[in-house]
Amino acid sequence: MRKKALIAQNLSLFEQLETLRADVAVKEKRIKELEREIGELKAVKTEEKAQPTLPLKRLEEKVVSNSRLKPDFEYASEVIGKLVLDSASKSNALTTGGNADNRELVNLLLGKTEVAKAEILSVVSEEGELADKKYKIDNIAAEALDYFGRILAQLN
Numbered sequence: 001m002r003k004k005a006l007i008a009q010n011l012s013l014f015e016q017l018e019t020l021r022a023d024v025a026v027k028e029k030r031i032k033e034l035e036r037e038i039g040e041l042k043a044v045k046t047e048e049k050a051q052p053t054l055p056l057k058r059l060e061e062k063v064v065s066n067s068r069l070k071p072d073f074e075y076a077s078e079v080i081g082k083l084v085l086d087s088a089s090k091s092n093a094l095t096t097g098g099n100a101d102n103r104e105l106v107n108l109l110l111g112k113t114e115v116a117k118a119e120i121l122s123v124v125s126e127e128g129e130l131a132d133k134k135y136k137i138d139n140i141a142a143e144a145l146d147y148f149g150r151i152l153a154q155l156n
Helices: 003-050 054-066 071-094 103-125 130-153
Strands: none
Touching: 071 103, 071 130, 103 130
């Protein structure tokens, strides 16, 4: 080859080299930017795993607020609890020592308890004032407790 051709080829190669070096520098800068962005996204992702997302947080708050009983349901559940405990204690009194002779009386106690629970539920389910509902619930409970007493009186 001739000297001029070699010089021209050498200059062309140097220009290509410089162009490629500039491209590499731009690409390296872009790689560093993307690595920084990836690091930030990983940090955000880790933070999101540690804290519930906003929709989940709202749902949790809604569930907690709805989990509180209304006053009439709360009162009814207290009365039902007392009836069940009284019924259970009287059933135990009827069956002390494994005595199965009073099976019918125990069934009457348990049946009246279930009927009272259903009546209380119907009172709570209907529309009305809390005071009226409490009055009706108290009457149902008093009637059931009186019935329990009459059952135990049959033993004497």
